[in-house]
Amino acid sequence: MASPIIAPFPATRLRRLRRTANLRAMVSEVNLTPANLIWPIFVTEVAGAEGEIASMPGVQRLTLDGARRAAERAARLNIPAICIFPHSDQDLKTEACERAWDPDNIGNRAIRAVKETVPEMAVMTDIALDPYNANGHDGIVQNGEILNDETVEALVRMALAQAEAGADILGPSDMMDGRIGALRGAMETAGHKHVAILSYAAKFASAFYGPFRDAVGASGRLVGDKKTYQVNPANRGEALRCVARDLAEGADMVMVKPGMPYLDICRAVKDEFGAPTFAYQVSGEYAMLEGAIRNGWLSRDAMTESLLSFRRAGCDGVLSYFAPTVAEMLA
Numbered sequence: 001m002a003s004p005i006i007a008p009f010p011a012t013r014l015r016r017l018r019r020t021a022n023l024r025a026m027v028s029e030v031n032l033t034p035a036n037l038i039w040p041i042f043v044t045e046v047a048g049a050e051g052e053i054a055s056m057p058g059v060q061r062l063t064l065d066g067a068r069r070a071a072e073r074a075a076r077l078n079i080p081a082i083c084i085f086p087h088s089d090q091d092l093k094t095e096a097c098e099r100a101w102d103p104d105n106i107g108n109r110a111i112r113a114v115k116e117t118v119p120e121m122a123v124m125t126d127i128a129l130d131p132y133n134a135n136g137h138d139g140i141v142q143n144g145e146i147l148n149d150e151t152v153e154a155l156v157r158m159a160l161a162q163a164e165a166g167a168d169i170l171g172p173s174d175m176m177d178g179r180i181g182a183l184r185g186a187m188e189t190a191g192h193k194h195v196a197i198l199s200y201a202a203k204f205a206s207a208f209y210g211p212f213r214d215a216v217g218a219s220g221r222l223v224g225d226k227k228t229y230q231v232n233p234a235n236r237g238e239a240l241r242c243v244a245r246d247l248a249e250g251a252d253m254v255m256v257k258p259g260m261p262y263l264d265i266c267r268a269v270k271d272e273f274g275a276p277t278f279a280y281q282v283s284g285e286y287a288m289l290e291g292a293i294r295n296g297w298l299s300r301d302a303m304t305e306s307l308l309s310f311r312r313a314g315c316d317g318v319l320s321y322f323a324p325t326v327a328e329m330l331a
């Protein structure tokens with residue numbers, strides 16, 4: 001980028017263009033609109049589990065009716081996409097994770113409910129076995145090992161059921177090797193050639209997912225950690241190789257996750273590949289900001305400021321639990 005010409009003071013006074021709101025708007029380098037937001041929601045099939053998630057104040061587990069209302073709210077606010085995360089019955093979780101590809105699991109019922117209510121809403125799914133896995137991992141576990149290729153086969157079945165239910169965007173979040181190519185191939189063969197893939201390509205083994213695991217009921221289940229499949233937070237180069245690999249296998253869009261601690265990765269991904277790039281402002285980021293806002297330690301503007309940082313880092317959009325609140329603030 002060419003360096004801007006700056007005449008010496010007082011010819012240049014950078015404050016001139018900061019003087020009024022309209023002048024500031026004219027020279028705003030990036031913007032944030034509801035079109036930049038994807039709203040992740042939690043849908044439960046467990047009677048009595050609906051309502052506020054303790055570690056994510058302000059975020060609710062929804063019933064199917066609640067998911068329908070969320071879709072209507074998103075549509076009113078011009079949010080283009082909803083991402084569905086299932087909270088399933090603890091007693092129905094198994095080591096083989098069969099419910100992950102049951103056409104009537106809660107995730108698939110929620111996809112159908114949202115598409116029936118607001119057909120134009122883009123519905124994104126989560127592809128990982130953890131909500132249906134007896135041991136809380138994203139993959140199939142055998143003698144303490146996360147099996148890669150067997151997991152990919154299970155993920156393909158899961159994705160086909162989601163596509164059948166009407167999903168627009170598949171969101172593989174599992175970090176197994178080879179899953180994007182397998183998913184893309186299966187979609188083409190099964191006649192779902194228009195179903196897009198937003199790959200969780202650079203997903204780091206992060207401490208910031210804690211509240212999410214409470215939300216989907218996986219916290220008590222998880223044995224060990226996810227470091228054998230998610231990326232080491234120290235590794236920028238490895239994250240970029242993951243993105244390159246997923247694009248080469250047919251991902252339509254890529255994601256960096258978590259968000260704010262990884263803005264350098266967002267910028268690098270956009271600069272290197274130019275593909276549609278998203279970030280996930282995850283549950284722990286939400287909990288930090290919302291907790292501080294509720295205590296009066298931060299103002300509500302911290303929400304929009306945090307989301308603007310992703311736009312500045314090159315992201316086309318952000319998955320954020322703040323999506324509806326921020327879309328209301330922007331309206």
Ligand SMILES: NCC(=O)CCC(=O)O
Nearest residue numbers: 173208209212282283284
């Ligand atoms: N696949 C989704 C996650 O793993 C966690 C997201 C969050 O912490 O909000």
